[in-house]
Amino acid sequence: MSESSDDTKIRIVKIHDGTVIDHIRAGKALEVLKILGITGKDGNVVTLAMNINSSRIGRKDIVKVEHRKLASAEVARIALVAPEATINLIEDSKVIEKTRVELPDTISNVVVCTNPRCITNKEREPIRPNYEVTSKDPIQLKCLYCWNHIEEEDIISQFTR
Numbered sequence: 001m002s003e004s005s006d007d008t009k010i011r012i013v014k015i016h017d018g019t020v021i022d023h024i025r026a027g028k029a030l031e032v033l034k035i036l037g038i039t040g041k042d043g044n045v046v047t048l049a050m051n052i053n054s055s056r057i058g059r060k061d062i063v064k065v066e067h068r069k070l071a072s073a074e075v076a077r078i079a080l081v082a083p084e085a086t087i088n089l090i091e092d093s094k095v096i097e098k099t100r101v102e103l104p105d106t107i108s109n110v111v112v113c114t115n116p117r118c119i120t121n122k123e124r125e126p127i128r129p130n131y132e133v134t135s136k137d138p139i140q141l142k143c144l145y146c147w148n149h150i151e152e153e154d155i156i157s158q159f160t161r
Contacts, residue, residue, distance in 0.1 A: 012049055016093050018066040024082040026051050029061035032085075034160035035077045036065070044068055057084050076110045079103045080155050083136055103139070107131045111141065111155055115148035 024032055029050050033039075038046055047064035054060040070078075070087060078085055083103040088095045109128040113120050120129040120143070131141035131150070139152040 012047055012062065012064070014093055015045070015047070015064050015066045015090050018044075018064065018068050018090050019070055020088040020090060020095075021063045021065075021078065021082070022060070022086045022088065023054065023057055023084050024061040024063065025057070025084065026059035026061055028082050029063050031081050031156050031160060032061075032063050032078055035081060036068075036070070036074060038065065073110070075099075075101060076107070077159050080107070080110070080139055080152075081159070083139065103133055103136055105133055106144075107133065107141065111150060111158055113143045113146065113148055114150050114154050115143065115146045118143055118146040118148060120145055 021032060027050065029048055033046070033048070038044075040046060045064075045066040047062070049062040051059050052062065069089060075087060078087075079101045080103065083101060085101040087099050087101060089097040108130045111129065111131065113129050115121070118129075119125050120127050127145070130144040132144055134140045134142045134149070139155060141150040141155065142148070143150070
């Protein structure tokens, strides 16, 4: 049986209003949903596509969420899971804003240091956690106070508990 060109095309329905998160690393879309607290019970339409061919990053995932705009803290968390992602804000079925998520060289107040003895984990110390990004693939952070390294799995587990 031969496959027509229509069978090989990706058909994902456009959304009218909301957010499209594109170019998520393949296999990471479920973590993005957890970061956003999306369970499917809130009533918003969510479209999820996984392991799609991408000329830019090889294989990718896509998440579309109707009637939802992302807060800056959510975008920062997504950057730690999907540093190549693009976020498209949609209104009246048109892209009104397109931003590329970028993992900065340093990150503040997004992740908790995994070293329980780190000064940033002391309740009485008014110090916000700060990290240097030491690797982007896989993502690895280094605490600028105790020099503890935080691996990608630890970062993801903090967002998805």
